[in-house]
Amino acid sequence: MVVESASNARSALEALRTSATSGAVLAAVSAPASSADVPGGCVAVLGHVRATNAGVQSLLERLLSHAVSAPNLDAAIDAALAHHDLVVVTRDGDRLSSTGWRIGSSSGGATAAALEEVAGRVQSAIDIREVSERTRADARVALDQAIAAEREISAALDRNDGKFIAASEALSQAQARRREVDAEREGAERSIAELVAVIEGDERRLTELEAALPNLVAEEQAEVDAVRQRDESRAALDAWSAVLVSKRRDVEVRSAGLNEQSEFLRRRIADIDGRLEADREAQAGAADRRQQVEKALNAVAALRTYVEERRHQVVTARDSLVEERQRQSAEVTELTERLDQFRQERSTSERSLEESRERLTKAEIAEAEVKLRLETTIESLRRDLDVEPEVAEAAEPPEVPEGATPAGRVRELERELRLLGPINPLALEEFNELSQRHEFLEGQLEDVRSTRRELNRVIAAVDVEIQNVFASAFADVSANFAQLFGALFPGGNGALKLTAPDDLLNTGIEVEAKPSGKNVKKLSLLSGGERSLTALAFLFAVFRSRPSPFYVMDEVEAALDDVNLHRFLNLIQEFRKEAQLLIVSHQKRTMEAGDALLGVSMQPGGSSKVVTERVSTAATQ
Numbered sequence: 001m002v003v004e005s006a007s008n009a010r011s012a013l014e015a016l017r018t019s020a021t022s023g024a025v026l027a028a029v030s031a032p033a034s035s036a037d038v039p040g041g042c043v044a045v046l047g048h049v050r051a052t053n054a055g056v057q058s059l060l061e062r063l064l065s066h067a068v069s070a071p072n073l074d075a076a077i078d079a080a081l082a083h084h085d086l087v088v089v090t091r092d093g094d095r096l097s098s099t100g101w102r103i104g105s106s107s108g109g110a111t112a113a114a115l116e117e118v119a120g121r122v123q124s125a126i127d128i129r130e131v132s133e134r135t136r137a138d139a140r141v142a143l144d145q146a147i148a149a150e151r152e153i154s155a156a157l158d159r160n161d162g163k164f165i166a167a168s169e170a171l172s173q174a175q176a177r178r179r180e181v182d183a184e185r186e187g188a189e190r191s192i193a194e195l196v197a198v199i200e201g202d203e204r205r206l207t208e209l210e211a212a213l214p215n216l217v218a219e220e221q222a223e224v225d226a227v228r229q230r231d232e233s234r235a236a237l238d239a240w241s242a243v244l245v246s247k248r249r250d251v252e253v254r255s256a257g258l259n260e261q262s263e264f265l266r267r268r269i270a271d272i273d274g275r276l277e278a279d280r281e282a283q284a285g286a287a288d289r290r291q292q293v294e295k296a297l298n299a300v301a302a303l304r305t306y307v308e309e310r311r312h313q314v315v316t317a318r319d320s321l322v323e324e325r326q327r328q329s330a331e332v333t334e335l336t337e338r339l340d341q342f343r344q345e346r347s348t349s350e351r352s353l354e355e356s357r358e359r360l361t362k363a364e365i366a367e368a369e370v371k372l373r374l375e376t377t378i379e380s381l382r383r384d385l386d387v388e389p390e391v392a393e394a395a396e397p398p399e400v401p402e403g404a405t406p407a408g409r410v411r412e413l414e415r416e417l418r419l420l421g422p423i424n425p426l427a428l429e430e431f432n433e434l435s436q437r438h439e440f441l442e443g444q445l446e447d448v449r450s451t452r453r454e455l456n457r458v459i460a461a462v463d464v465e466i467q468n469v470f471a472s473a474f475a476d477v478s479a480n481f482a483q484l485f486g487a488l489f490p491g492g493n494g495a496l497k498l499t500a501p502d503d504l505l506n507t508g509i510e511v512e513a514k515p516s517g518k519n520v521k522k523l524s525l526l527s528g529g530e531r532s533l534t535a536l537a538f539l540f541a542v543f544r545s546r547p548s549p550f551y552v553m554d555e556v557e558a559a560l561d562d563v564n565l566h567r568f569l570n571l572i573q574e575f576r577k578e579a580q581l582l583i584v585s586h587q588k589r590t591m592e593a594g595d596a597l598l599g600v601s602m603q604p605g606g607s608s609k610v611v612t613e614r615v616s617t618a619a620t621q
Helices: 006-019 054-063 073-082 112-243 252-385 389-394 406-420 427-488 528-545 562-575 588-593 615-620
Strands: 067-070 087-090 095-097 100-102 493-498 509-514 550-554 580-584 596-601 609-614
Touching: 006 427, 067 073, 073 087, 073 095, 112 252, 252 389, 427 493, 427 528, 427 562, 493 528, 509 528, 528 562, 562 580, 562 588
Parallel strands: 067 087, 550 580
Antiparallel strands: 087 095, 095 100, 493 509, 596 609
16 A cells, blocks of 8 residues: 555554555655666666656655666676666666566566466457357347247236136126025925925814814714703603692602702703804814815915926026036136146246346356456556557567576466555545444443433432432331320330331331230231231321322221220221221121211122112111
């Protein structure tokens, strides 16, 4: 890298060191050029070199200040022997210095190996380009053919899709018609089954009536004969009654019996008359029912004939629809197979098209690489050797030093190029980008640090506020707890203590309860009622320290006896003056102490409802 100042040179060397790459740095800084005497017959090389940049010009002056050009090899040898600090060169490529003498030959400035390599590369590039052009032309033709085939296949696919859609619609319509016919057929079959069942029931009823009709006729004839016999008996009795009028008093008992028998016979006759009348009505109803059954049979026969005809039509339509569906299914299957075949052909064409495109892309890339290599080679000839390609091709190869081969000379030159190291022209730009990135990240890091400091200050302020509020609340609750504990446990002592008084953020609270007459302080050693009263003392201490408009308690006095319940109710009476208390309870005394009762009840088979009653109103009434 050629840099303009010493600071840039240091930065470039530091960048090479940190990036673990090799390279060379030339500082184009102005420095007094050492004056060297030019031997007679020789010319300073610096007179033949110029640069458009002032810094590069000063660099060239320092590098070429000891280089002179001799007209021939003898004059160069004389000048080298006379001036050991000079580098003497000739037009034939000879170079003589204190480090060694090297004989060359006149050439256009390029080595034979380099020219041969360039010529070979140019020829290979030309061949590759011709092959690429032919491949590109073939690929273009194949691409056009593939595109045309794709268009034809797409058109065929569109036509087949249209046919398939039309066939699908026709199939859907046929299936809908078939479903409608099946529904009508099922409805008709159900109607026929119902009518057949009704007819069979009517036929069975008619058969029963016909079978019972002779028995009814025989019973009616028997009853008629019995009535006639009774009439005859009645006539005989009347005759006997007329003959034996005089003996009536003697046979009163028998007459009474005969009268009773006569009354019984009259009732029997009335019953027989009623049954005969019912039988005549049953006969008339059976005749009417028979007529109705015959009409229903005629209607069923007509309906059966109509249903048979309709069923025949439905079966015929169904067969035609089945045939149509089979035909359409065959067409759809054929279309599907053709569509699959077209899709396979399309996939094959697409794969071949993709392969052609890939070959075309590779050919274009190879062509671009060849063009780039050719342009790079020409640019290298013009920039490094200041020679046009035509001149380089026409120039004679340079003479190889004695004892060396062209390949060895090429390897030597390549080794010297490798020793010079690669040049990274984008190093400065990358360094600037990384510097900007570093500055941006530094700014972001500083923002994060400042935000963290602000958050730490906020957290510290919140911790202080929490400690102050907690200390104040604990002091109030502790004082109220001691007072309320003494009220609930007369003669007892209760207190709240902190487990870690010096660390209010992580401290816990211990409850010490010592009822009167007991020398225990742990809650686990108290009875259930005592634990409940202690918890109530703490709860109401919190209520008194931080009041609320209302409080809700759920069966808090369930474990209290009568004495402790009385104390709890006294506490409730004190707090009810300042807030509204909602207590869920099963204790009668607690309910009596309330102003209003709310109950939820549900009768069997009903829904739950809320019953409200004012205790003061009920007591007044």
